[in-house]
Amino acid sequence: MSRIPFHYKILFFGTPEFAIPSLDTLVKSGYKIVGVVTRPDEPAGRKQLLAPPPVKIRAQEYNIPVFQPEKLTSDLWKAKIPPADIFIVAAYGKIIPPEVLQMPKFGALNIHPSLLPRWRGPSPIQSAILHGDTETGVTIMQLDAEMDHGPILSQESLAIPPDATYPTLHDILARRGAELLIRILPEYLAGKIIPLAQDHAKATFSKLLTKEDGRIDWSRPAEEIERMIRAYAPWPGAWTTMTMRSKEMRVRIDDARVISEMREDTVSGTIFSSSAHPLVITTGKKSLGIVRLTPEGKKTMDAASFLHGFPEAYIAS
Structure with a gap:
């Protein structure tokens, strides 16, 4: 394995519980997280009081600066982006515009809970269970202008238990994604991984649930x-x-x-x-x-x- 390049600066994008294991693993492995970008606080509960995203809470526990832009295309937000060598994205919840993706030297890596190109989109875990898939996994990929479309760095598959629920499978994939990221990141930063294009003809798409x-x-x-x-x-x-x-x-x-x-x-x-x-x-x-x-x-x-x-x-x- 390559020497872990602690000197590289990471800007982390994530919002829900799924992203927390990846953030935890990066911090505990010694990487320098210069900031966390997450969604704005949203009303929650019967009283509809503003509640922070789970990733914001965890980032504050680590004393990492938190950014919650309404629009990633605004010039004001772009001026605030801390210099970073690479973006790491885990269930951020918004499409990151191309001009932002081009900022870091090493681009942006995304942790996606499916075996791409199967189940691109916002609900891959639910879709795998709903359609009776017997196998799923996690994919580490480069982000491009299209949703879950970029080339793949690494994948890890796992069998779906016959009684799997969304919460149980979600937690397994969140952990597996973090583990896979931390294994391949030093190799990627050392230029030892060649990303492979997805077979777009085999792509399937999950939907935004209502x-x-x-x-x-x-x-x-x-x-x-x-x-x-x-x-x-x-x-x-x-x-x-x-x-x-x-x-x-x-x-x-x-x-x-x-x-x-x-x-x-x-x-x-x-x-x-x-x-x-x-x-x-x-x-x-x-x-x-x-x-x-x-x-x-x-x-x-x-x-x-x-x-x-x-x-x-x-x-x-």
Whole structure:
């Protein structure tokens, strides 16, 4: 391995929890972080009070200067950018304009939680689970003007556990990405890694998720809905609308099992009970035994507790 070039200056771009292991690893490995660029504070919680991004909190713990530009294209922001030899980017959440990417000598490296070119875009982890992928991984790549389009420096693959949820897979990939970055960074700065262009013909794209993406279509197969429950935890959540006590209420399905049992002559979305599951919902193919769910405004509960409180509940059309 090449000698770690501590004298190089790094400007780190990142916003959510995913970026924290990479920032931690760079700091603990002795690299000089001249600043952290993150998204502006945003309203959060029921009271919609301004809350700092997770990366801002961590950077302040390290006494690293924090920058939160509204627009990366503004001349005022460009004038504030501290001199850096390389940018490291991990889930920053904005496209960095070409004129900014060209500033550092060694360009900008991005840590992306998929095996590019599969699942470019903002929701690669959710997309891998939702589509039933058996393998995913992390990619260290050079950023260019297009989203997740630049050449690849290194990749590491891993099998997706059959019960993986977004939170569990997210944490694994965040750690793996940080570990891969710290392994290849000295080699890259020493000029010993030749980036390889992606096969753009094989690119697939993930989408920017909205709350509506979590709405369950009970006419879909049970396997697909079960993957949706795992992929969309905790947000946007896989949810449905139920009528309970003569009132329609949104209910998030937190955990479920695919079962073969069906009710004859019933439409998708019909609720019934089986010997193994007190709350079963029919789908377009097979059924889902509900394990845990969260009615709007209530605490998460198991199926038996839900039926005790809402014995007449049914899926609203």
